[in-house]
Amino acid sequence: MRFTLGDKAHEPFMTLDDILDRFYPLPDASKQAIRDLVKDVRYPKGHILLTADKVERYIYFISKGMVRAYADTPNGQVTFWFGAEGDVALTMNSYIAGQTSYEDIELLEDCNLYRIDIKKLKQLYQQDIHLANWGRKFTERELVRTEERLIAMQFKTAEERYTDLINKNPDLLLRVQLGHIASYLGISQVSLSRIRAARR
Amino acid sequence: MRFTLGDKAHEPFMTLDDILDRFYPLPDASKQAIRDLVKDVRYPKGHILLTADKVERYIYFISKGMVRAYADTPNGQVTFWFGAEGDVALTMNSYIAGQTSYEDIELLEDCNLYRIDIKKLKQLYQQDIHLANWGRKFTERELVRTEERLIAMQFKTAEERYTDLINKNPDLLLRVQLGHIASYLGISQVSLSRIRAARR
DNA sequence: TTCATTTTTTAACATTTGTAAAATTTTAAG
DNA sequence: CTTAAAATTTTACAAATGTTAAAAAATGAA
Numbered sequence: 077m078r079f080t081l082g083d084k085a086h087e088p089f090m091t092l093d094d095i096l097d098r099f100y101p102l103p104d105a106s107k108q109a110i111r112d113l114v115k116d117v118r119y120p121k122g123h124i125l126l127t128a129d130k131v132e133r134y135i136y137f138i139s140k141g142m143v144r145a146y147a148d149t150p151n152g153q154v155t156f157w158f159g160a161e162g163d164v165a166l167t168m169n170s171y172i173a174g175q176t177s178y179e180d181i182e183l184l185e186d187c188n189l190y191r192i193d194i195k196k197l198k199q200l201y202q203q204d205i206h207l208a209n210w211g212r213k214f215t216e217r218e219l220v221r222t223e224e225r226l227i228a229m230q231f232k233t234a235e236e237r238y239t240d241l242i243n244k245n246p247d248l249l250l251r252v253q254l255g256h257i258a259s260y261l262g263i264s265q266v267s268l269s270r271i272r273a274a275r276r
Numbered sequence: 277m278r279f280t281l282g283d284k285a286h287e288p289f290m291t292l293d294d295i296l297d298r299f300y301p302l303p304d305a306s307k308q309a310i311r312d313l314v315k316d317v318r319y320p321k322g323h324i325l326l327t328a329d330k331v332e333r334y335i336y337f338i339s340k341g342m343v344r345a346y347a348d349t350p351n352g353q354v355t356f357w358f359g360a361e362g363d364v365a366l367t368m369n370s371y372i373a374g375q376t377s378y379e380d381i382e383l384l385e386d387c388n389l390y391r392i393d394i395k396k397l398k399q400l401y402q403q404d405i406h407l408a409n410w411g412r413k414f415t416e417r418e419l420v421r422t423e424e425r426l427i428a429m430q431f432k433t434a435e436e437r438y439t440d441l442i443n444k445n446p447d448l449l450l451r452v453q454l455g456h457i458a459s460y461l462g463i464s465q466v467s468l469s470r471i472r473a474a475r476r
Numbered sequence: 477t478t479c480a481t482t483t484t485t486t487a488a489c490a491t492t493t494g495t496a497a498a499a500t501t502t503t504a505a506g
Numbered sequence: 507c508t509t510a511a512a513a514t515t516t517t518a519c520a521a522a523t524g525t526t527a528a529a530a531a532a533t534g535a536a
Binding site for chain 4: 253254255265266268269270272273
């Protein structure tokens, strides 16, 4: 999922079942099919989990830790998504189109992840209608969130977007450095400093 | 679909089959199930097809015409999506969550539409795995487009976003007034006029 | 065509945000 | 604890965008 942190962000970790149940109720047989495909993996802070220029084979459910997605641009990196416990980390075009994508995913903390093979997951989408609808629901939730953020970018000031962000995700300030937050808000770090100074 | 206009935008109109085939190959039985639910409707330019404050019962495939989605804000309307032939017009939260949403859909031209009942479509998602995957694919395509636009908002100048927009959609300038385009780009109409003046 | 309405552009000034560089604070390693 | 590195804030100035109001152009109905 692209940007949640809401519900269970403060939990120390989430189980695979916790994560699967967030999007859509699945019968146990479908959950078991996922469990059979999943492998537990761990990587340290700073690890690049997925890269833009590769067709990535896996997506990752985040059990514990914080990550960011960023696009490389002529003007530097643009962070456009944070993922925490319960979210799904993936490079969009690899997942959706089997092509290279526009973003890298970097771990901002040591992470425990559930790794799953995209091709095998898609085979399940073709075989199991519950999982096909689970996959639909997952994307739908991301789409609503992304569209809401896009609209906010079109008419809210940077200060409003900052306030909204930390109100919805108070722990973000404790877990993510301000440079990444500024980028996520679409402003320079200097601008974010000014906004924060004005709030004191 | 949220913002395409690409492939067949210049076509005078698209059939239901054209539209269904854009996202995902469907067996004929599945297409027939959709055909059985669909009703042809027409509305004139200016008609408000869907509204934010209602739980809408229908979504519409656009056979002919141009529409926009906009959110009402304290500072006026924010247009954040244009739909043309082949696109799907819907209020997101009605479609996704069965709740009121954040946008109205207004017709910018006289339109021919295929109307379909959301509840019945969702029943099909539960019964027909091909349609469930069609629905997944539809949302996935929207998500990639929306995410790409969000990233562009974060690091491209208004002028670059304007150039990108009209390069991808040359006919947009002929079919949509500049005030809506300015809003879509996240700038004032005055700013857009300045950008256009500088390009001459 | 003519006239009223709507849309778009232009002008003037205010505000926001960006950039570059320096100062300060925080973090992390030894 | 001390020190070097990294992150954050501050400052000064430049560039981009917003707001308001007026002028010009385009549109559409009679």
